[in-house]
Amino acid sequence: xxxxxxxxxxxxxxxSVKFQLIQPDSGASLADGVVERIGEESSSASxxxxxxxxxxxxxxxxxxxxxxxxxxxxxxxxAQLGSVGLVAxxxxxxxxxxxxxxxxxxxDALVAELEELAPMAPLHNPPAVLGINVxxxxxxxxxxxxxxxxxxxxxxxxxxxxxxxxxxxAEQWHIRRYxxxxxxxxxxxxxxxxxxxxxPESLNQIVLHLGNGASASAIVGGRPVDTSMGLTPMEGLxxxxxxxxxxxxxxMYLWRTAGMSVEDIETMLNKRxxxxxxxxxxxxxxxxxxxxxxxxxxxxxxxxYIHRLRKYIGAYLALLGxxxxxxxxxxxxxxxxxxxxxxxxxxxxxGVELDEHLNASPAKAARRISADxxxxxxxxxxxxxxxxxxxxxxxxxxx
Ligand code: ADP
Numbered sequence: 389x390x391x392x393x394x395x396x397x398x399x400x401x402x403x404s405v406k407f408q409l410i411q412p413d414s415g416a417s418l419a420d421g422v423v424e425r426i427g428e429e430s431s432s433a434s435x436x437x438x439x440x441x442x443x444x445x446x447x448x449x450x451x452x453x454x455x456x457x458x459x460x461x462x463x464x465x466x467a468q469l470g471s472v473g474l475v476a477x478x479x480x481x482x483x484x485x486x487x488x489x490x491x492x493x494x495x496d497a498l499v500a501e502l503e504e505l506a507p508m509a510p511l512h513n514p515p516a517v518l519g520i521n522v523x524x525x526x527x528x529x530x531x532x533x534x535x536x537x538x539x540x541x542x543x544x545x546x547x548x549x550x551x552x553x554x555x556x557x558a559e560q561w562h563i564r565r566y567x568x569x570x571x572x573x574x575x576x577x578x579x580x581x582x583x584x585x586x587x588p589e590s591l592n593q594i595v596l597h598l599g600n601g602a603s604a605s606a607i608v609g610g611r612p613v614d615t616s617m618g619l620t621p622m623e624g625l626x627x628x629x630x631x632x633x634x635x636x637x638x639x640m641y642l643w644r645t646a647g648m649s650v651e652d653i654e655t656m657l658n659k660r661x662x663x664x665x666x667x668x669x670x671x672x673x674x675x676x677x678x679x680x681x682x683x684x685x686x687x688x689x690x691x692x693y694i695h696r697l698r699k700y701i702g703a704y705l706a707l708l709g710x711x712x713x714x715x716x717x718x719x720x721x722x723x724x725x726x727x728x729x730x731x732x733x734x735x736x737x738x739g740v741e742l743d744e745h746l747n748a749s750p751a752k753a754a755r756r757i758s759a760d761x762x763x764x765x766x767x768x769x770x771x772x773x774x775x776x777x778x779x780x781x782x783x784x785x786x787x
Contacts, residue, residue: 394418394473395778396527398455399480400519402511403427405454409462409472410778417774418472421461423454435461451518455526469527477523477532478781480571480773481516482621483509484536486562491539491780494520494532502534508562509620511658533781540574541567541605541615548614565623567615569597572717573605575776576769580715581610583754583767592708594701597771598727599718600628600670604697606704614707616700622657625700626693628670631661633696663689672724694730701731705738711764714740716757717771723750728757732766739763 392411399406403426409418421435426448434443435458442464448454462469479494485505492498502517524532541549549565551558558564573595580595581588588610595605602625605615616624616632626632634657642648648656656665664670667689669678678686705711716728725748732740741762746755751768758766 392416392473393475393782395476395478395781396469396474396523397478397480397774397777397781398519398523399774400451400515402515405451405458405519406774407458408774408778409467409474410775412775412778412782415775419462419465419467421458423448423457426451426454433457433461435465437462437465437467440465451515452522455519455522459526474527474530476781476785477527477530478774478777479516479520479523479532479534480537480777481520481534482512482537482568483566484534484538486564488534489536489539489542491533491535491784493784494524494534498534510654512621531781531785533784535571535777535780537568537570537621538566540570541565541612543611544615545613551618563619565615565618567603567605567612568617568621569601569603570612570615571773571776571780572597572771573603573607573612573615575773576715576717576771577605577607577610579754579769580713580767583756583769584713584765586712591712592710594704594708594711594714596697596701596714596716596721596731597718598625598697598716598721598724601630602627602632602697602718602720604700604704606707608708614704626696627662629659629662629664631657631665663693665689666692672720672727676724676726694727697727697731701735702738705735705740711739713765713767715767715769717769722768722770725750728766728768736762740766742766 392413395410395412397408397410404422404424406422408420419435419437423433425431429447431448432445442461448457483505485508499520502513506513551563576595577593578588580593581591593607597603601621603615603617604625605612622630624632639653642653667675667686669675675686675690679690720727728747732742741759742757743759747757754767754769756765756767
């Protein structure tokens with residue numbers, strides 16, 4: 389295996405750890421793996437390294453065991469982590485609160501700060517801290533770097549970042565719109581500019597990151613001017629399992645009259661809402677099958693998802709005035725031609741027109757899917773958050 393410098397990128401969620409070995413200079417991904425359903429009886433772990441695929445399905449009790457399993461899979465597939473030229477470990481961290489946003493070298497003080505931020509991102513930050521602690525113990529001689537999902541949106545214009553609530557309360561509790569998936573929005577907007585052979589500074593862009601989590605951003609000259617997620621990753625678009633925008637009155641009403649605790653409501657809005665909450669299914673491939681077989685709940689889930697997405701696209705077209713490019717990315721955005729078609733149908737009078745044939749042709753690489761005559765170019769741009777994290781890591785290490 390080549391000795392080009394390599395970064396191990398870790399993305400630790402509540403029940404899964406995703407990991408990749410990336411060479412940030414060439415952009416090559418050497419290995420890509422995931423440990424899923426940590427703590428459940430039916431854990432599974434897999435790793436792809438070149439042509440080799442290794443997997444296991446024995447129980448993985450916790451994050452420490454998950455990382456151990458990952459290291460064992462590397463060895464089983466024939467990669468000694470000691471000989472791949474590892475220069476750093478990059479950790480995706482969802483929330484950095486008001487002060488942490490630049491990619492930052494991790495030390496004990498930073499871990500303590502991240503622990504204090506847990507109430508702002510109770511579902512996302514604690515597993516990331518767990519992953520950081522385990523990885524620092526396992527690889528103590530390497531620099532570990534935290535890369536924040538909020539970074540790209542740190543300088544959102546005040547009109548977009550500010551909630552219209554009591555100023556003193558907002559200030560005291562650091563309540564603002566932070567935005568998430570920033571690594572992806574930035575990476576995709578740069579890739580879109582490169583695809584068009586244009587400088588990011590010259591473009592007005594909309595990026596639609598549609599994965600299990602989903603968010604939209606409006607970008608002027610390479611800087612975001614609005615994004616759909618807020619204090620937490622719950623605001624905005626309808627997602628796989630999250631509600632997105634909701635009247636805050638619903639929360640008070642459920643708490644006061646339905647006897648639900650704050651934790652119950654939080655779990656419901658995060659895990660039993662969105663497309664799963666309405667249609668019973670989170671995977672869009674299955675959702676489409678259900679719709680085709682006449683499942684009305686699946687149809688409603690899809691309609692609510694598309695309705696919200698169109699509202700955000702309309703809002704951002706209005707914010708930007710002129711939109712040069714709209715990019716679809718992440719699992720749904722990259723693969724689901726029906727979602728792209730329905731999100732943009734009837735928008736020719738606003739300057740957005742798809743080429744049906746291009747939209748329906750699957751491909752892995754970045755590609756144009758708008759009609760030649762469409763004033764706004766529409767692209768599908770595969771995201772690569774891990775590569776962006778690896779590149780941010782080596783920048784910190786090089787400083
Ligand atoms: P995350 O990183 O947020 O977990 P992804 O960006 O990987 O999510 O997106 C996962 C989702 O993408 C799946 O739940 C599924 O709904 C959707 N998806 C993946 N492949 C396809 C496909 N071929 N067609 C439609 N949807 C797909």
